[in-house]
Amino acid sequence: xxxxxxTISSGKGGVGKTTTVxxxxxxxxxxxxxxxxxxxxxxxxxxxxxxGLENRIVYDIVDVIEGRCKLRQAMIRDKHLTELYLIPAxxxxxxxxxxxxxMTRLCNExxxxxxxxxxxxxxxIERGFRNAIAPADRVLVVTNPEVSAVRDADRVVGILEAEExxxxxxxxxxxxPVLVKQHDMLSANDVLDLLGIQLVGIVPEDEGVIVSSNRGxxxxxxxxxxxxxxxxxxxxxxxxxxxxxxxxxxxxxLWDRIQRMAGGRKA
Amino acid sequence: MMKWFGRKPSAESAKERLQLVxxxxxxxxxxxxxxxxxxxxxxVISRHVEIDPDAVQIQLEHDGRTQxxxxxxxxxxxxxxxAG
Numbered sequence: 322x323x324x325x326x327x328t329i330s331s332g333k334g335g336v337g338k339t340t341t342v343x344x345x346x347x348x349x350x351x352x353x354x355x356x357x358x359x360x361x362x363x364x365x366x367x368x369x370x371x372x373g374l375e376n377r378i379v380y381d382i383v384d385v386i387e388g389r390c391k392l393r394q395a396m397i398r399d400k401h402l403t404e405l406y407l408i409p410a411x412x413x414x415x416x417x418x419x420x421x422x423x424m425t426r427l428c429n430e431x432x433x434x435x436x437x438x439x440x441x442x443x444x445x446i447e448r449g450f451r452n453a454i455a456p457a458d459r460v461l462v463v464t465n466p467e468v469s470a471v472r473d474a475d476r477v478v479g480i481l482e483a484e485e486x487x488x489x490x491x492x493x494x495x496x497x498p499v500l501v502k503q504h505d506m507l508s509a510n511d512v513l514d515l516l517g518i519q520l521v522g523i524v525p526e527d528e529g530v531i532v533s534s535n536r537g538x539x540x541x542x543x544x545x546x547x548x549x550x551x552x553x554x555x556x557x558x559x560x561x562x563x564x565x566x567x568x569x570x571x572x573x574x575l576w577d578r579i580q581r582m583a584g585g586r587k588a
Numbered sequence: 589m590m591k592w593f594g595r596k597p598s599a600e601s602a603k604e605r606l607q608l609v610x611x612x613x614x615x616x617x618x619x620x621x622x623x624x625x626x627x628x629x630x631x632v633i634s635r636h637v638e639i640d641p642d643a644v645q646i647q648l649e650h651d652g653r654t655q656x657x658x659x660x661x662x663x664x665x666x667x668x669x670x671a672g
Contacts, residue, residue: 337644365648372664467602468602468605468606471610472606472609472610472613475610475613475614476613480616480655482653501599503597504597504598504599504600505597505598505599506599507599507602507606508599511599511603514603515603515606515607515610517650517652517653518653566647
């Protein structure tokens with residue numbers, strides 16, 4: 322095996338990077354791939370809680386880099402998926418504890434063992450971000466259909482171009498189809514037009530994402546969730562499958578309206 | 589749906605504003621520098637040919653991830669210059 326290293330980045334914070342990493346990891350692993358995710362946000366560790374693994378941490382990425390433990394010892398196995406692992410960030414250190422070459426070395430050690438290495442980049446375009454993109458074969462930029470998120474995503478894409486990271490993809494997260502229909506939110510096409518990179522996925526806004534992160538069980542495991550379906554589709558596209566993009570306009574059909582009137586979950 | 593009294597839909601404003609902001613971010617040109625660039629460009633060109641400064645249009649446009657400077661500089665016709 323030679324793993325593909327995929328870094329999830331965004332520029333702006335709070336657009337859903339960590340949620341994306343957790344969900345893609347779960348979707349890939351549920352589909353039979355061996356996956357390691359690395360939390361690159363040193364000092365602000367979060368991927369562990371989103372994945373529900375916070376109580377199992379003994380060693381972290383800085384322990385591995387500084388030689389206090391073996392790589393294996395810092396890999397926490399998921400509760401349900403036996404081929405899914407997390408290497409947590411250190412919480413009490415800062416981003417300067419790791420260098421881009423440390424990250425590259427660590428990923429090279431992991432590459433023969435797994436199919437995918439997913440790195441959760443911190444927000445911003447400084448050291449932590451540089452660390453996260455250093456080993457990447459592919460960088461997925463997450464954005465929301467909103468002015469500040471799109472502007473920051475464009476900065477990240479510009480830096481990736483300058484770094485000659487050619488394999489970039491765009492994930493538009495938290496798209497609200499009702500607002501788009503009212504012309505009060507940028508559409509996926511608007512965002513694509515502005516950023517000019519390849520689209521990998523569109524994830525609709527979904528309350529289920531908050532509920533699932535409350536429980537530490539990523540929404541990709543919920544067969545009924547639309548956001549979960551969107552993440553599963555992205556995972557398939559990462560594997561090279563040709564999956565059509567979801568149609569969001571169609572969900573506002575008669576059945577959805579009946580469900581809403583009956584107090585069911587919102588679209 | 590939110591076209592209150594003919595106001596532009598907010599998504600359209602967002603896109604237009606972003607288009608401008610991104611072009612300036614990508615080229616690292618401030619609007620002031622852009623004005624200076626235009627003035628200098630016109631000065632150079634008018635040393636060689638006669639132009640109509642009010643009809644000149646110089647702007648940055650983007651096509652995917654490439655930016656280009658588009659200049660539309662109408663020249664004053666030679667015959668008119670001679671006649672005058």
